[in-house]
Amino acid sequence: MSCEIIVKNGNGENYSNGNGKIKDDKPNFFNEMNSSPPRTSSPCFSYFGENFTFEIIEDIKKYLFERTKIRPKIGIICGTGLGHLAENLTNVDSFPYEDIPNFPISTVSGHAGKMVFGYLNNVEVMCMQGRFHYYEGYPLSKCSMPVRVMKICGCTHLIATNAAGGLNPSYKVGDIMIVKDHINIMGFAGNSPLQGPNDPRFGPRFPPMDRAYDPHIVKIAKEVAKEMNMGNEIQTGVYTCVGGPNYETVAELKMLKLFGVDAVGMSTVHEVITARHCDMKVFAFSLITNMCYTDYDDNEEANHDEVVNIGLKRQDRITEFVTKVVTEINLDLNKKH
């Protein structure tokens, strides 16, 4: 079988084998078939047999902790175009994904592909500057594996950010939607990051999801938004994740609207499920990068460059928002100790 394989190298450049033949000095699916688990997946093959055991996650932590003295409390995932947040950390120790044992690599533009340890307003955090998506060819368990790394590294909280299309007609491009709940559409089809044998060292076989998004942190975030005079830029709503990479048809958007979805993306839900499984407290928000129209007469189409651009335009405001939310969560944590 011959297929085009495009992956990103350490400098963030895309490279392709052209016809399925891989240059030996680059990471790729074929020359990593012998390592377990493999570090990349190709658009042609998904490797669903891999198992990121507790021991593998501990090995990743060991690798990181031998190279940084920072002991994070909060894990942050930067969505498309939102990596600027990681650039605002101080005293950073930064690890390209390709250097971390057993880590996948980022293949999507707007996702730098680094794990950054540092301080956000003096709070110790670890920050994924780039996430993994199902459409890149990674199974959901692999997409959300770094959340378990965050937990084992000591993070009690996860902040997941994403770019999403706005379905709620009262939203506008540039709004920040605090996620109050999600609909796990991929789960309806039997796809879950928790599929397969359960290791109780991570969490229970059947974790509840009824308070997936911590109501107290949602309250904190709303207070922060008020203090920042975010007024009509802040929304609260329901997010869903579809498999992608194609955006939605008009009929699909109409269906999602009927389901009660306010914003649609291609990430986050499986990360949140993984975080709740291992008892992390979760806060998530979507940057509305485009509106999803449910009228055939509308000619607006979603496009990824625009998604990245809106992220860049809103980066300062979002960095300020996250920094304040992190500061408040940390104050809360200190009160409890």
Ligand SMILES: O=P(O)(O)O[C@H]1O[C@H](CO)[C@@H](O)[C@H]1O
């Ligand atoms: O969810 P994040 O990674 O922020 O990115 C969103 O934007 C990309 C599509 O433009 C998809 O990857 C979608 O999931």
Ligand SMILES: Nc1nc2[nH]cnc2c(=O)[nH]1
């Ligand atoms: N599925 C999906 N993901 C997005 N990410 C950013 N915008 C969109 C969108 O409109 N749909």
